[in-house]
Amino acid sequence: MDVINQLIDEIYDHAFPADCRERLINAIQRTRAALNHQRKTHWDEKDVVLITYADQFRESEAPTLRTLSRFYQQHLQSTFNLVHLLPFFPYSSDDGFSVIDYHQVSAICGDWADIAGLHQHTRLMFDFVCNHMSAHSAWFKQYLAMDPAWNDYFISMPPATDLSGVTRPRTSPLLTPFEMADGTTHFIWTTFSADQIDLNFGNPAVLLTMVDVLLDYLAKGADYVRLDAVGYMWKTPGTSCIHLHKTHLLVKMFRAIANEVAPGTVIITETNVPHKDNISYFGNGHDEAQMVYQFSLPPLVLHAIHNGSSRALKQWAASLDQGGGATTFFNFLASHDGIGLNPLRGILPETEIVSLVRDLAMEGALISYKNNPDGTTSPYEINVTYMDALNKKDDSDDTRLLRFLLAHALLLAFPGVPAIYVQSILGSRNDIEGVKAAGHNRAINREKYAISAIEADLSDPQSLRHRVYHALSHLIRIRIRQPAFHPDAPMEVLESDNALLVMRRRTKNDEGPLLCVYNLSARAIAWTPPESQRYRDIVHDEIVDGEQPLTLAPWHWLWLKS
CATH class of the missing domain: 2.60.40.1180 (Golgi alpha-mannosidase II)
Known part of the structure; x- marks a missing residue:
């Protein structure tokens, strides 16, 4: 507990209320005493992660988690030994990342018993959406009702405040107006959208409440915990409000709590930023995240295959600090988000980034933008399935498969723990109709399926899904038998x-x-x-x-x- 107490003092400048400290320590001790789930103590070459939504597959009158569990056992268990469940909580937008209630399972998915049922067959990774929550949450509604207990849970700023230096990952306004119970208007900090309200970790009560969320996830068996959008957690007007020192201290706090309560839990930070900032979340190698998302890998592999050149990928790969066993990379090519471009900055010239964006847009990819401090915008991410990112519209399925397997053979060979998005193992193409229905670009790579349709495709030897699923599964099963692919192997x-x-x-x-x-x-x-x-x-x-x-x-x- 010494480390936790020291971090509390540093984060809150020795002004953390004594009653809050006592409640926090007691909650940690209670959870530790009640926990009976043993975590794997370290990663190895057998660890390959499936990234999926809990409601990815649907069949009538069945909770989607039960359908997912059955599909996993029948088709994926021999390939993946850990499942990253994207947020499975009640939500109001962004396919789960605007959480209404951190402690409940969305009704369509099932309940905590269904999570436990899946956990009997695989280890699990939970999303801890720690930077923001839904504008439709009870917490924010209490704030708007001016309940004193929720007064400082969120960040209200005068609209004239100079926030021009704040790093913006979106083109939406940083401050969103909301009407309070007394008829006044508060301008609330919303980094990602008007429906995603940033939490105010400067308030000790917010830390207590969010630690309760983390402890709940540890108690319910999370083996890995992904800290979503973690780089933005601490806000200080007049700064960039990203990667601030106290943000790093909060990550260290979450790591220290997990170490105390559930040794073996892996804390993973999700920071879609240039490489040097991304790896800063390793801390000293022992006190912060055990893994960071390897955000530079997806666009660099894409760039290499698109240009038929290893130059940039080779130079970057040769420069990687491989962690020495205490930390490692969470490697991926595709995820529920787009292919981030910020991680290329500092590695590729902007002209090459723009050229890649232009070429992919001509083949049907969508582009999302961010605001810059000088008032301009820049491409932020490419929204596309990885299959269609690698290929042209008129390519044959034989060519698609070759390039796709080449990319994944690269992924599986890099030092770190590899993760495969469900759309990739299924060989999915761009979901243009999904974009039209949802009204946002990221829907292009978030299609949900009737289980009967997917199983029919997988049983058809002529379908691209069948060919991708069998070839990629075979490749993964070869990979997990090779000690030289241990994440710590040089x-x-x-x-x-x-x-x-x-x-x-x-x-x-x-x-x-x-x-x-x-x-x-x-x-x-x-x-x-x-x-x-x-x-x-x-x-x-x-x-x-x-x-x-x-x-x-x-x-x-x-x-x-x-």
């Missing part, structure tokens, strides 16, 4: 032709190192292995003679074991 980037990316992954005892060779281009490339020896191609289970140059066909790759 990676070395080797010199190669610009159209190739060549990496070596080694085990701790250097037994069975793997050479991972990728042809990013549309042309065949000859490549000579660095050692003249025989290798086993573990993907195709074939012996390869390393004494002769090898030819990689367009968009092909090799995983070669010494």
Whole structure:
């Protein structure tokens, strides 16, 4: 408890009320005493995460969590050993990220017993939407009613306040007007939308209330906890209001509480920002997040395959600090959000970013923008399925599959824990009708399905879904049998032709190192292995003679074991 008390004092400048401190410590101790779920103590090569909505699959008169659990057991359990459930709470917008009640399961999904039922078959990752909540929540309604107990739960600012330096991830107004019970208007801080009201962590009562949420998730079995939009938690007008020192202290607080209550819990920060800011949430390697979302990987892999060039991806990969075992990356290509562009800034010139955006927009991708301090706007993310991001509208399914598997063979070989979005394992295409119905760009990659339709597609050998599902599942099952793909196993980037990316992954005892060779281009490339020896191609289970140059066909790759 010493670390927690020290963090409280630092965050609140030794002014944290004694009764609040006592309530917080008592809540931590009660949860720790009642908890009986044991977490896995560390990650390994067998850890592969499925990212999905709790209501992803639907069938009549069944809670969607039960449908998901059945689908997982039948189709996914041999491939994924951890499921990230995107917010499954009652919500009012943004497909779950405007939470109405943190402690309840959405009625369409089921209840906490259904969460526990899924948990019997897999480890679970919960979303902790800690920066903001719904304008339709009871908390905010109490605030608007001017209940004194909720007076400082949210941030009201005079509209004339100079907030020009605040980092903006959206083009929507930072302050949104709301009418109070007495008829006056308060302008409330809303970083992401008018329906997502930022919480005021400067109020000690907010910390207590949100720690209760975290403790509830730990008590209900969360093995991983994802801190959504965490970089914006602490606000100080006159600053950028992102990545502030006290935001980092709050993350350290959540980590310390999880360590105290449920050792083995992994805290993951979600910060869609340039790489150096993203990795700052590792802290000193032992006191903040154990994992950070590897936001630079999706756009860099896309850029590499789009241009047939490993230049930027190779240079970035060679520069990665691999954590030494105390921390690691949460690697992904696709998620419920778009493909973030901020993580490219500082790695690629803006001209190359704009060129990528333009090319994808011509092929049907949608683009979301952010406001800049100088009044201009910049592309913030590309809204598209990863399948359609990699390919052109008139490509054949054979070409689509090749590029898609190439990208995922890259993902699975990078140091860290890989995560696959449900739309990717299903080989999904852009949902244009979903965008029209929802009225926002991100719906392009958030389609929900009747379970009968998905299972019919998966049973049809001619469908793209069937081909993607079986090929990618096979690749993942090969990956989880290779100790050289342990998240802590070192990676070395080797010199190669610009159209190739060549990496070596080694085990701790250097037994069975793997050479991972990728042809990013549309042309065949000859490549000579660095050692003249025989290798086993573990993907195709074939012996390869390393004494002769090898030819990689367009968009092909090799995983070669010494």
